[in-house]
Amino acid sequence: MSTGLRSGQVAQAAGVNIQTLRYYERRGLLAAPERSNGGHRLYGEDAVTVLRVIKAGQRLGFTLEEVAELLEAGRHRHGRPAAGLQERAAAKLAEVDARIADLTTIRTALAAAVQAGCDDLTVCASSACCPIPFTDLAEENRHAGPCC
Secondary structure (H helix, E strand, C coil): CCEEECCHHHHHCCCCHHHHHHHHHHHHHCCCCEEEECCEECCCCCCCHHHHHHHHHCCCCCCCCHHHHHHHHHHHCCCCCCCCCCHHHHHHHHHHHHHHHHHHHHHHHHHHHHHHHCCCCHHCEEEEEEECCCCCCCHHCCCCCCCC
């Protein structure tokens, strides 16, 4: 291969740094490039696409291992739809929905604590009107009184 993109060109086009490019190469997510007569790495145009897919997959919540599995499945599909993408995307969507539900619960509790003026976690936990869900506390340990 006498033509191709050098490391810096690929990294810049994909929006990553050269260390990231080499890391993905070491991990096997990106195929090892050809070398020029002078020993420079020369990547094909597809390397930019692969790097963009990796970064997009990470932004969508997939781990590098999951992205690697999806890339590998895509390489062996032989014209068929990529195996597992729909299934994995649906599973990742369910994970995201669960995290959003958890974060919504956390946000609601924190907003209630701010609204109630809670300033001491121990005092708040022992208050009957504490908005933070201390489910482990026995009801008899709670006492009525001014909130937080």
